[in-house]
Amino acid sequence: MKILIVDDDISSGSAVAEFIEEQLGYKIKLCHSGDDALSCLKNDDYQMVISDMRMPGISGLDLLKRIKGLPSGSSIEVVIMTGFGDLESSLDALRNNAYDYLLKPVNVEELAILIERVAESIRLKAESCNYKENFENRISNDKKEESERINYYETTIRDITSVGKVGVFSDAMRAVVKMAEQFHEDRSVPVLIEGETGTGKEVMARLVHYGQESDMLQPFISINCSAISPSLFESELFGYDPGAFTGARKEGKIGKLELAQGGTLFLDEIGEMPLDMQPKLLRVLQQKEMYRVGGNKAISLDVRVIFATNRNLKQMVAEKTFRNDLYYRLNTGRLYIPPLRERKEAILSFTQVFLDQYSKKRGRRFRFISKAAKKILQEYDWPGNIRELKNSIERATLLFNDLELKPEHLRFLQAEDTDFVTSELALVPGKIVLPDDELDIEQLELEIVRKALKKFDNNKSKTADYLCITRSALRSRMNKL
Secondary structure, eight states: OEEEEEOSOHHHHHHHHHHIIIIIOOEEEEESSHHHHHHHHHHSOOSEEEEESOOSSSOHHHHHHHHHHSTTGGGOEEEEEEOGGGHHHHHHHHHTTOOEEEESSOOHHHHHHHHHHHHHHHHHHHHHHHHHHTTTTOOOSOHHHHHHHHHHHHHHHHHTTTTSOOOOOSHHHHHHHHHHHHHHHOTTSOEEEEOOTTSOHHHHHHHHHHTTOSOOOSOEEEEEGGGSOGGGHHHHHHEEOTTSSTTOOTTOEEOHHHHTTTSEEEEESGGGSOGGGHHHHHHHHHHSEEOOBTOOSOEEOOOEEEEEESSOHHHHHHTTSSOHHHHHHHTTEEEEOOOGGGOGGGHHHHHHHHHHHHHHHHTOOOOEEOHHHHHHHHHSOOTTHHHHHHHHHHHHHHHOOOSEEOGGGGHHHHHHTSOSOSSTTTTSTTOOOOOSSOOOHHHHHHHHHHHHHHHTTTOHHHHHHHHTOOHHHHHHHHHHO
């Protein structure tokens, strides 16, 4: 990728150019005016332009408009560098199809991440075009497979500038995505996302927040309710004033609700929220205001709140472990993500996505999925849903290197489908039956945890009690799953 840098400040432009060339390895051309930049673009091909906003003569915004008016302008990604006081001009640049903007002085880590995003986007566009142009001429025994690959690239390019790679490979998920985009338009509606572990609830929450926009600047603040101690929950959510309690910071603390002002607060695993916190959260949703712990001043809120859970909240209401008034308030905007086993038509498309992703990451040759491997993938139950599929393909690309994904690369899936024990008494202390071959004790432990979770419908408290371990110990094992 060739990058053109435009900056009238010679020292600033040279520093950025030197970093990109030496640390990232891309070819760089440095110009000090908009006129010089346009001359360079006429005489050579550049895939990316990084321009300062304020320059004598042609400004960064004017240069952006002229670049987009060139015959090849649509294929050139433009990034604007700007000072904090020029944020409004930066928004104008984004409205005129700038890829992104950077605040000066430039943070090299942000610069590197941004350039790699642009390079990835350009690579995917090129591969998509290549597959389309050569589709009829490719020698393939499975044209459907080629169509799936093209569809994958188009989907990835569409979403890479907003919330990441959202795989929409089934009618059920198309309906969910369409509804998420509708919820995006009305920030006043709380959204409840339900689905099993690993189905992609946070990805869908980000889609509700960002929509299909690439210029969304409002914050997205995430909290995992199961990871916060009940005694700290209120101060984490609402913050606190100075001296609110023993051990509080002298200057106080801003809570997650205030940090999300103008944007979105995402409360994951809402079923784990302490009961005494639920009426306080309900008041926030209804009154659009809050008080810090120890404070007496009402703080107005402009926050969209999105909730997610893998538990059956309706059943929890019946068991009186979740407040019914909060549940009915959350249920205003509901999204249900079906498990992967109920949308098997998406399995191969997701597999192709992950196979390409991890092959590129590890320099592997994997490109296709054999028919025998497809059969294994589609017949497996996927209790861990998309997360399990993703981890499985990552494991296959870590251990093997081939052109085709084959059954021998997926043997661990077939092993997971086979019980480690042969009778109901096999795990009773004093009567354990060990296999003749080697025994992976960590895998055995994780299999026990997985089956216990399934036994209690993912209820963590009951599962932890059944296994005689703490909830934190259970969470640790679930992270491994």
